[in-house]
Amino acid sequence: MRSLKPLNFYYWSYKRLFVPGLLCAVASSVFAIIVPMIVRQAIDSIPRFVSTYRAFQGTPLESYLYTDFFISLSVFGLIIIGLSIGSGIFSFLMRQTVVVASRHIEYDLRNRLYDQLQSLSHDFYLEHATGDLITRATSDIEQVRRYIGPAIMYTTRAVVTIVTAVTVMFIISPELTLYTLIPMPLLAVAVFLVAKMVHVRSDELQKQYSVLTSKVHEALSGIRVLKAYAREEREAEAFDVESSHYRKRSLSLAMIEAAWRPVFVTLVGSSTLIVVWVGGTLAMAGEITLGNIAEYIIYVALMTFPVAAMGFVITMVQRAAASMARLNEIFDAKPSIPSSNGAERTPIKGGISFNNVSFRHPHSGVLALDNVSFDIPPGSTVAIVGRTGSGKTTLVEMIPRLLDAQEGAVLIDGKNIKSVAVDHIRSAIGYVPQDVFLFSDTVANNISFGEMDAGVDEIERAAAEADLLENVREFKEGFETFVGERGITLSGGQKQRTSISRALIRNPKILIMDDALSAVDVNTERTILSHLRKHFGKRTIVIVSHRVSAVQDADQIIVLDDGRIIERGNHASLLENKGFYASLYHKQQLEQELEALE
Amino acid sequence: MSKKEEKKGIDRRLLLRIISYLGPYKGWVSLAFVTVMMAAFLGPLVPKLVQITIDRDIVSGDADGLRRMISILFMILVAEGLLSFVNAYMTQWIGQQAIYDLRTAVYRHIQRQSLRFFDGTPIGRLITRTTSDVESLSQVLSAGLVTIMGDLFKIIFISWFMFSLNPGLAFVTLSVMPLMLYATFWFKRKVREAYRDTRKQVARLNSFLQEHITGMRIVQLFGREEEEMSRFDRINDDHRQAHIHTIFYYALFFPIVDIVATTALGLVIWFGGLTAMSGTLTLGVLIAFIQYARRFFEPIRNLSDQFNTLQSAMAGAERIFDLLDTDESIQEIDEPLEWEEVEGRIEFRNVWFSYDPEMDKDDDEADWILKDVSFTVNPGQSLAIVGATGAGKTTIISLLLRFYDIQRGTILVDGFDIRMVRLTDLREHIGLVLQDVFLFSGSIRDNITLRNTALKLESVVKAARAIGASGFIERLPDTYDHEVKERGMSLSHGQRQLLSFARVLVYDPRILVLDEATSSVDTETEETIQHALETLMKGRTSIAIAHRLSTVQHADQILVMHRGQVRERGNHQELIATDGLYRTLYELQYQDQEVEA
Numbered sequence A: 001m002r003s004l005k006p007l008n009f010y011y012w013s014y015k016r017l018f019v020p021g022l023l024c025a026v027a028s029s030v031f032a033i034i035v036p037m038i039v040r041q042a043i044d045s046i047p048r049f050v051s052t053y054r055a056f057q058g059t060p061l062e063s064y065l066y067t068d069f070f071i072s073l074s075v076f077g078l079i080i081i082g083l084s085i086g087s088g089i090f091s092f093l094m095r096q097t098v099v100v101a102s103r104h105i106e107y108d109l110r111n112r113l114y115d116q117l118q119s120l121s122h123d124f125y126l127e128h129a130t131g132d133l134i135t136r137a138t139s140d141i142e143q144v145r146r147y148i149g150p151a152i153m154y155t156t157r158a159v160v161t162i163v164t165a166v167t168v169m170f171i172i173s174p175e176l177t178l179y180t181l182i183p184m185p186l187l188a189v190a191v192f193l194v195a196k197m198v199h200v201r202s203d204e205l206q207k208q209y210s211v212l213t214s215k216v217h218e219a220l221s222g223i224r225v226l227k228a229y230a231r232e233e234r235e236a237e238a239f240d241v242e243s244s245h246y247r248k249r250s251l252s253l254a255m256i257e258a259a260w261r262p263v264f265v266t267l268v269g270s271s272t273l274i275v276v277w278v279g280g281t282l283a284m285a286g287e288i289t290l291g292n293i294a295e296y297i298i299y300v301a302l303m304t305f306p307v308a309a310m311g312f313v314i315t316m317v318q319r320a321a322a323s324m325a326r327l328n329e330i331f332d333a334k335p336s337i338p339s340s341n342g343a344e345r346t347p348i349k350g351g352i353s354f355n356n357v358s359f360r361h362p363h364s365g366v367l368a369l370d371n372v373s374f375d376i377p378p379g380s381t382v383a384i385v386g387r388t389g390s391g392k393t394t395l396v397e398m399i400p401r402l403l404d405a406q407e408g409a410v411l412i413d414g415k416n417i418k419s420v421a422v423d424h425i426r427s428a429i430g431y432v433p434q435d436v437f438l439f440s441d442t443v444a445n446n447i448s449f450g451e452m453d454a455g456v457d458e459i460e461r462a463a464a465e466a467d468l469l470e471n472v473r474e475f476k477e478g479f480e481t482f483v484g485e486r487g488i489t490l491s492g493g494q495k496q497r498t499s500i501s502r503a504l505i506r507n508p509k510i511l512i513m514d515d516a517l518s519a520v521d522v523n524t525e526r527t528i529l530s531h532l533r534k535h536f537g538k539r540t541i542v543i544v545s546h547r548v549s550a551v552q553d554a555d556q557i558i559v560l561d562d563g564r565i566i567e568r569g570n571h572a573s574l575l576e577n578k579g580f581y582a583s584l585y586h587k588q589q590l591e592q593e594l595e596a597l598e
Numbered sequence B: 001m002s003k004k005e006e007k008k009g010i011d012r013r014l015l016l017r018i019i020s021y022l023g024p025y026k027g028w029v030s031l032a033f034v035t036v037m038m039a040a041f042l043g044p045l046v047p048k049l050v051q052i053t054i055d056r057d058i059v060s061g062d063a064d065g066l067r068r069m070i071s072i073l074f075m076i077l078v079a080e081g082l083l084s085f086v087n088a089y090m091t092q093w094i095g096q097q098a099i100y101d102l103r104t105a106v107y108r109h110i111q112r113q114s115l116r117f118f119d120g121t122p123i124g125r126l127i128t129r130t131t132s133d134v135e136s137l138s139q140v141l142s143a144g145l146v147t148i149m150g151d152l153f154k155i156i157f158i159s160w161f162m163f164s165l166n167p168g169l170a171f172v173t174l175s176v177m178p179l180m181l182y183a184t185f186w187f188k189r190k191v192r193e194a195y196r197d198t199r200k201q202v203a204r205l206n207s208f209l210q211e212h213i214t215g216m217r218i219v220q221l222f223g224r225e226e227e228e229m230s231r232f233d234r235i236n237d238d239h240r241q242a243h244i245h246t247i248f249y250y251a252l253f254f255p256i257v258d259i260v261a262t263t264a265l266g267l268v269i270w271f272g273g274l275t276a277m278s279g280t281l282t283l284g285v286l287i288a289f290i291q292y293a294r295r296f297f298e299p300i301r302n303l304s305d306q307f308n309t310l311q312s313a314m315a316g317a318e319r320i321f322d323l324l325d326t327d328e329s330i331q332e333i334d335e336p337l338e339w340e341e342v343e344g345r346i347e348f349r350n351v352w353f354s355y356d357p358e359m360d361k362d363d364d365e366a367d368w369i370l371k372d373v374s375f376t377v378n379p380g381q382s383l384a385i386v387g388a389t390g391a392g393k394t395t396i397i398s399l400l401l402r403f404y405d406i407q408r409g410t411i412l413v414d415g416f417d418i419r420m421v422r423l424t425d426l427r428e429h430i431g432l433v434l435q436d437v438f439l440f441s442g443s444i445r446d447n448i449t450l451r452n453t454a455l456k457l458e459s460v461v462k463a464a465r466a467i468g469a470s471g472f473i474e475r476l477p478d479t480y481d482h483e484v485k486e487r488g489m490s491l492s493h494g495q496r497q498l499l500s501f502a503r504v505l506v507y508d509p510r511i512l513v514l515d516e517a518t519s520s521v522d523t524e525t526e527e528t529i530q531h532a533l534e535t536l537m538k539g540r541t542s543i544a545i546a547h548r549l550s551t552v553q554h555a556d557q558i559l560v561m562h563r564g565q566v567r568e569r570g571n572h573q574e575l576i577a578t579d580g581l582y583r584t585l586y587e588l589q590y591q592d593q594e595v596e597a
Helices: A001-011 A015-056 A061-119 A122-129 A130-172 A174-182 A184-221 A223-228 A232-284 A290-331 A392-397 A422-427 A442-447 A456-465 A470-472 A492-504 A522-534 A571-577 A582-597 B003-007 B014-061 B063-112 B115-120 B122-134 B137-166 B165-173 B177-214 B216-221 B223-276 B284-294 B297-325 B393-400 B422-429 B443-451 B456-468 B470-475 B493-507 B522-535 B549-556 B574-579 B581-593
Strands: A351-360 A369-375 A380-384 A407-412 A429-432 A511-514 A540-544 A556-562 A564-569 B348-353 B371-379 B382-386 B408-413 B430-433 B512-516 B540-546 B558-563 B565-570
Touching: A001 A015, A001 A130, A001 A290, A001 A392, A015 A061, A015 A130, A015 A290, A015 B223, A015 B549, A061 A130, A061 A290, A061 B177, A061 B216, A061 B223, A122 B216, A130 A174, A130 A290, A130 B177, A174 A184, A174 A223, A174 A232, A174 A290, A184 A223, A184 A232, A184 A290, A184 B122, A223 A232, A223 B115, A223 B430, A232 A290, A232 A571, A232 B014, A232 B382, A290 B014, A351 A392, A351 A429, A351 B122, A369 A392, A369 A556, A369 A564, A369 B540, A392 A540, A407 A442, A407 B063, A407 B348, A422 A429, A422 B223, A429 A492, A442 A456, A442 A492, A456 A470, A456 A492, A456 A522, A470 B558, A492 A511, A492 A522, A492 B443, A556 A571, A564 A571, A564 B512, A571 A582, B014 B137, B014 B284, B014 B297, B014 B558, B063 B122, B063 B137, B063 B297, B115 B443, B122 B137, B122 B297, B122 B371, B137 B297, B165 B223, B165 B284, B177 B216, B177 B223, B177 B284, B177 B297, B216 B223, B223 B297, B284 B297, B348 B393, B371 B382, B371 B393, B371 B408, B371 B540, B371 B558, B382 B393, B382 B549, B393 B408, B393 B512, B422 B430, B430 B493, B443 B456, B443 B493, B456 B470, B456 B493, B456 B522, B493 B522, B522 B540, B558 B574, B558 B581, B565 B574, B565 B581
Parallel strands: A380 A540, A380 A556, A429 A511, A511 A540, B382 B540, B382 B558, B430 B512, B512 B540
Antiparallel strands: A351 A369, A351 A407, A556 A564, B348 B371, B348 B408, B558 B565
């Protein structure tokens, strides 16, 4: 329960909603609890009316008495209706304040969570799966909200209703009250236990539902293999098995819900029976009236829901505490790359140096970079080549500080990168990552993501430099074309070029392209590289590539293998060297020729 | 959109088709009806008996009579409880059976479709059909109809008891009914509209989060934290507003129901008192009416709930039946040939093919993927296909396996048109190895056997040894029972290749179809794969999309494809001798491989 403590702050900040809201809850319950008393008075007075009326039947008083009783009965009826309207108004106001406040707090919590997520570094995201984070931002926050709003509301109402009703009942007859209340605690306990069992079972059901979903996903993704090996029937049988597990889990949940019914019916029903039985006996002894019996029957009906709600509230609190604990894990996480208050912000020229940099992946324990040193003078172009897993991406990720070196230092313009403000460095970098990521937004917005206040001209210029302009012009809606699920599906090459445009529009001092030309053909590559060449000397370019054609014009080529630099030089000197680079070069020429056949 | 949905309401034909899934459980459904009716009778019986108890026993002071009545009432309670238990579980049981039948039928239907269907339908949509769309019917198929009947009967029984006790009072009590019905249906409509908006906002919020958590690096690299925060804030705010909007209806509805019910109580007191003066009403009856006035509204609320789920079920049902009614599966002829053994002779005879099924068959100029392709591979021989991306190499493989049907020409295996042969028999004799090896979650062994239990562990081990995969498999924890996670991402590309080779070997088909991997693997694995390929091809008819010099060099026949057509054919020596496409290719592509080969 301690995990819920941080929420007190929110209660306090929305006190102007909670305080009146909970007062409304009290008022609403009090109004409702008066109704049975009126009913009792009415019922008790009816026999009196009837006998008085009968006594005077046939006398001139008859019509006078009838009018009098008619008015009294109407008053009883109207008071009852009036009380319920009063209770209704307050109950309306209660929901409009307390539940609304819980939505406000939910909103605040979620904003805070997202803000925190934005400040957390790369390593945090390696540890947490996207799906898990989304669950926290949605359903965990919802669990907490139920505790903040409904749970508090139900508790207030329940306490007021139960305390008032029981007090009134005790005044009327302590004996009858004690008997009548026997099933109530049982009801609360039963609700609590049932709710708990239902939660466990529905969580299991949910899990099996995911199994079912991923089963379909997997089978349909691998449909070629299944069909080729004529394994469809076996796979359908496997799906049958998972479906029947799902059915089993559904039925195990249904069993609890079904079993709950007789428990509820008998517990609530026997309260009424006890009233009739014990109350009847007492009435025979003349200790209470028949009106009291009617009154008690209504009290029992009024208390049923609040009592049952108490059982629910307990599970709500438990779930909220677990969810809040999961949220606190994120709230308490510290960004490993701190934000940049007070750090240096001198204009960046674009010189980059690595001094004996080493990096070991914290999870896999793999040494990704092993004592790497090199210098990139401002305005020059450096290319990094090597096999998959040789450390190329790790290396370039250190320049915008997605990662920090564990040993050695990365220098920007001769200054240790850690002394410069992170946002300042990043604003000088155009980064094209290996895995293209575009937002489901228009092409224009995806490009200008790199430079928010860019105009149409600049967007077109960036698109032209990435050889994307012609493609976009062919789209019916041009730059306003939506990308992704809601719009068109771009080809791999188009996506990659959009990603390049996004980096180029910033006119960055440092351009980093992490295998960013892998999905475009050789001709396009050539065009893009020739556009880049126009900025040679003014912009530092770091190109990671598998392709020799993309790197051969670089001022400096670094060959990485297992995190170490094994060769360095320019294209000509590396060819002479007859090492890794030279063999790569020979192998790759054929690919180009193949494409040239087209 | 909301208007359209409203208008549609409940389509009777659709509903009947949904209900037809209950057909096999007719007996159980009727039993469920019986139990729900009995329970619907016993519930309203209680206030009636309470009335008798009060008027007869309590008023006259008959303590024994009171006790007797209480025990009868208690038994009724227990009986009602048990009946509703049986009913609730039974309806769920029926519903889950029907859902199971429907779900597995939908799945089988999808799986049967040809690849043309899969090319044109996103997997996500198919997942929705088998999961949430089916789920949306579960309420209708289980509790749905039975509960509706139960609630209707409850209303009838309560009215009957009320009228039999005192028609005038019954009439006055029921006078609030129209108000209640109106309030309930007004609320349901409003809430449904509001929920539609809420769902939209929830979806927006989720997709924003999904996208931004996945692309957080981009946000951070491009320094867009502030803007994205304010965009998130807007979405989060809309989400909040949508919910606050629904709160309003709830806040209004619950009190209104309460006010209407209490108004009925007030009317009972007022009118009951007046009736009592004329001497026709006892206090017991008044107390019974106080209870009936409350009980009456519960079935009305349930009915409106059911009405809602029925409506949302319609949408799901429509999508499911649309899917079931379109069949794009590869059709077998009525009595297809059954194949026990094949020799493995393959012939493509003037094959024309396009992925567009609407393509005009006689238009030679249209956008054909394959144009007039012919070749023959004799049993035990090997064919290597070379050519640039998009030349139609992979298509040839897909056509041989009859993933698609061709528009013109014939494909023959052992001299029979493959359209005459039973599909499973045809495919069982062809082993396919794709460039991207697809692994399923499950053990290494499952991935080799594809869960074919007829294949024993010994044969799996034997195949893995022959391929050279046993080395790495036996180093894995649990060896052959090692669980492959996330579609084999923990295994290297070369290892996955070897697994798919072992898969072929264990199935031992006569024909091997191979799409060689282009991506370079390290030299050590390269040698193993080379050796494995030789093992695989030995004694089998093989068609390979070749990227390795050795595969091409040793092929009995080489087909050079270019833009859907066969440009050159012959063996290595012949093609080198003719100064064509192949020779250029060879000189460029394969020269430095010779050192390794």
